[in-house]
Amino acid sequence: MTATKVYVPRETSAVSVGADEVAVAIAREAKQSGTSIELIRNGSWGATWLEPLVEVEVDGARIAYGNVSEEDVPAMFAAGLLEGGEHKRRLGPIMEVGYLIRQDRWTCWRCGLIDPLSLQDFRLHQGFNALEKAFAEGPDAVLDSVTESGLRGRGGAGFPTGIKWRTVAETDADQKYIACNADEGDSGTFSDRMLMEGDPLGLIESMAIAGYAVGASKGYIYLRSEYPLTYAILTRALETARDSGWLGDNIQGSGFDFDIELHLGAGSYVCGEETAMLESLEGKKGIVRYKPPLPAHEGLFGKPTVVNNVITLASVPNIVNLGGERYAGMGVNRSKGTLAFQLAGNIKRGGLVEKSFGVTLRELIDDWGGGTASGRPVKAVQVGGPLGAYIPAAQLDTPLDYEAFVDIGAMIGHGGIVVFDDTADMAQQARFAMEFCAIESCGKCTPCRIGSTRGVEVIDRMIAGEKREENYDLLVELCDTMEDASLCAMGGMTPYPVRSVLKHFAEDFASSGGDR
Amino acid sequence: MSYVLSGHVRDEIEHWKARFPEGRQRSAVISALHAIQHENHGYVTAEQMNAVAEYLDLPTIQVYEVATFYSMFQTEEVGRHNVAICTNISCMLRGADDIVEHVESKLGITTGESTGDGRIYLKKEEECLAACCGAPMMMVDHKYHENLTTDQVDEILDGLD
Numbered sequence: 001m002t003a004t005k006v007y008v009p010r011e012t013s014a015v016s017v018g019a020d021e022v023a024v025a026i027a028r029e030a031k032q033s034g035t036s037i038e039l040i041r042n043g044s045w046g047a048t049w050l051e052p053l054v055e056v057e058v059d060g061a062r063i064a065y066g067n068v069s070e071e072d073v074p075a076m077f078a079a080g081l082l083e084g085g086e087h088k089r090r091l092g093p094i095m096e097v098g099y100l101i102r103q104d105r106w107t108c109w110r111c112g113l114i115d116p117l118s119l120q121d122f123r124l125h126q127g128f129n130a131l132e133k134a135f136a137e138g139p140d141a142v143l144d145s146v147t148e149s150g151l152r153g154r155g156g157a158g159f160p161t162g163i164k165w166r167t168v169a170e171t172d173a174d175q176k177y178i179a180c181n182a183d184e185g186d187s188g189t190f191s192d193r194m195l196m197e198g199d200p201l202g203l204i205e206s207m208a209i210a211g212y213a214v215g216a217s218k219g220y221i222y223l224r225s226e227y228p229l230t231y232a233i234l235t236r237a238l239e240t241a242r243d244s245g246w247l248g249d250n251i252q253g254s255g256f257d258f259d260i261e262l263h264l265g266a267g268s269y270v271c272g273e274e275t276a277m278l279e280s281l282e283g284k285k286g287i288v289r290y291k292p293p294l295p296a297h298e299g300l301f302g303k304p305t306v307v308n309n310v311i312t313l314a315s316v317p318n319i320v321n322l323g324g325e326r327y328a329g330m331g332v333n334r335s336k337g338t339l340a341f342q343l344a345g346n347i348k349r350g351g352l353v354e355k356s357f358g359v360t361l362r363e364l365i366d367d368w369g370g371g372t373a374s375g376r377p378v379k380a381v382q383v384g385g386p387l388g389a390y391i392p393a394a395q396l397d398t399p400l401d402y403e404a405f406v407d408i409g410a411m412i413g414h415g416g417i418v419v420f421d422d423t424a425d426m427a428q429q430a431r432f433a434m435e436f437c438a439i440e441s442c443g444k445c446t447p448c449r450i451g452s453t454r455g456v457e458v459i460d461r462m463i464a465g466e467k468r469e470e471n472y473d474l475l476v477e478l479c480d481t482m483e484d485a486s487l488c489a490m491g492g493m494t495p496y497p498v499r500s501v502l503k504h505f506a507e508d509f510a511s512s513g514g515d516r
Numbered sequence: 517m518s519y520v521l522s523g524h525v526r527d528e529i530e531h532w533k534a535r536f537p538e539g540r541q542r543s544a545v546i547s548a549l550h551a552i553q554h555e556n557h558g559y560v561t562a563e564q565m566n567a568v569a570e571y572l573d574l575p576t577i578q579v580y581e582v583a584t585f586y587s588m589f590q591t592e593e594v595g596r597h598n599v600a601i602c603t604n605i606s607c608m609l610r611g612a613d614d615i616v617e618h619v620e621s622k623l624g625i626t627t628g629e630s631t632g633d634g635r636i637y638l639k640k641e642e643e644c645l646a647a648c649c650g651a652p653m654m655m656v657d658h659k660y661h662e663n664l665t666t667d668q669v670d671e672i673l674d675g676l677d
Contacts, residue, residue: 012646012647012660013647013649013650013660013662015660016647016650016653016659016661016662017650017662048649048650049649175537184646185643185644186644187604187605187606187643187644187648188605188606188648189644189646189648190646190647190648190649193646225550225588226646226655227646228658261535261536263535263543263546263547264546264547264550265546265586265588266546266549266550266582266586266587266588266589267586267587267588267589268585268586269643280546281543282540282542282543283540283541283542283543283544283545283546283578283582284542284578284581284582285581285582285585285586286585286586301536301540342648343649344606344648344649344651345605345606345609345610345648345651346609346610350648351649373610382605386604386605386644416648418605418606418609418648420609424609429605432605432608436604436643439641439643440643
């Protein structure tokens with residue numbers, strides 16, 4: 001009799017709520033009952049609210065059990081866990097869990113499904129097929145597919161990936177680089193981490209495809225140092241890829257050389273800005289560079305460099321496999337394809353939801369998120385990290401579409417969605433935006449470095465009720481200056497959340513003490 | 517110079533130097549500081565920074581500025597357990613400020629300080645650690661703890677030697 005497959009995620013969030021202990025308990029119970037199991041540490045499916053989420057393979061179907069604790073395990077065995085037996089934790093077949101099946105899994109489709117560190121499992125699930133196809137069809141075909149797909153940078157800026165890649169491809173140089181931005185620092189975002197922990201070989205394949213398309217032989221992953229488990233998983237995956245000839249010289253006899261180095265950051269939000277990240281890779285302070293030159297012309301060590309976010313890169317293999325047209329067929333207007341949205345904050349069912357553009361905030365928050373955790377009405381939603389605007393409840397039907405968000409003074413960014421209920425004090429949130437900028441500013445340009453500190457002071461005066469109108473005008477002027485004159489998005493976008501509070505929640509300033 | 521880089525640190529530096537182009541040894545600075553800090557109970561000294569600069573043939577300022585720019589590096593002695601409580605938006609919404617207050621009063625220190633017995637270093641406010649669905653959360657010596665209550669925090673902190 002073959003061993004029953006049991007899946008227990010080895011992913012940061014699942015581990016922090018006890019997945020390791022659950023795995024140990026399952027192994028112990030199996031041993032005691034003399035049954036043979038194959039324990040697989042998969043990535044997370046993204047239904048974080050159900051972690052630790054255990055699955056057992058029975059007759060080819062994976063039966064899921066949610067929120068399993070170490071203490072539950074003996075009773076689950078007694079209830080026939082290995083046969084998919086009934087138990088209060090049983091959710092049914094994973095492919096019938098509503099949170100997951102209603103998604104459009106294009107980029108994160110292997111997360112949860114496979115053993116992230118098994119080359120065999122990866123290959124069984126189309127792993128490296130896209131790289132092989134790229135080798136067969138040539139770099140131009142890859143560039144055409146990516147351009148046709150309409151894929152845009154998922155790190156936040158939304159720049160068309162095809163144009164960026166072609167620029168690097170057409171720039172002559174003795175050395176080019178692929179720099180993967182895994183410095184995921186936006187509050188409320190975790191999709192890069194989930195992808196790297198759930199499908200690290202997929203990211204490696206994506207970077208190799210990018211390298212092949214633009215003529216780069218070297219890639220760097222800039223990973224934030226706050227992700228120790230991700231570092232361990234990626235390190236193992238890189239070794240696996242090298243050992244099996246999917247990285248290194250003459251990959252699989254294609255004549256293409258490509259290798260990847262995993263570089264750890266050291267704690268700095270601004271290093272998520274592409275030029276600050278390049279500075280950091282060069283061993284310097286994470287200080288933003290002037291543009292031009294663009295990194296595509298002069299990037300890492302002055303060489304043409306593709307700088308892409310994890311999710312952007314990871315969207316590419318399926319574009320190569322299935323065609324750019326297929327990807328462009330999803331989404332709306334100029335927002336093609338899917339985005340891995342992340343639900344957090346005051347929400348009942350937090351997690352990762354990959355959907356085509358065009359879905360509304362209300363659908364994501366109600367249909368997936370189940371509303372607020374507190375059960376109180378939604379007051380505001382911040383989309384796109386700490387520099388994203390606060391969107392009032394009245395605008396929740398806005399479709400997630402880059403341009404539609406620009407029209408309401410907001411941005412989609414990296415797809416983080418943080419929900420606030422009606423007890424939130426938005427004046428404090430405006431202050432938080434300025435304070436965050438003051439702490440994380442790299443200090444190179446004045447509007448960001450000084451403006452943010454002055455912003456905190458002005459907002460404090462408004463909250464205290466000092467000369468509210470005068471300070472309001474001053475704050476608006478300060479926002480104008482920061483937006484127009486900052487070097488990068490750090491100072492340039494800090495005004496977004498501040499302005500949105502002034503526009504939609506001005507009454508929150510008035511409700512706190514003061515003389516007027 | 518009284519401080520000598522350990523064999524492990526030199527290996528780490530060489531390892532990283534080899535991963536960047538010739539003449540770009542400056543790229544090894546961050547990794548060198550990570551390695552030293554790990555050996556040196558969580559912080560780096562001026563002597564150690566000087567030694568890195570000399571080893572990599574860089575002006576000392578290039579090492580100092582990196583060590584002081586990034587929040588993961590400490591340039592003064594800190595407690596042996598690193599406790600970092602996330603206070604970014606999702607955690608703040610779910611009571612992170614109360615957790616910080618509780619820990620501060622429990623330990624009798626404020627963020628950025630270490631306990632007198634050298635047991636715990638309470639890191640200055642941590643920014644988002646991407647565990648937003650389990651907010652409020654904290655990281656203790658590289659381990660994530662989520663859905664925190666003050667009771668759990670007590671248990672975790674009391675369990676540190």
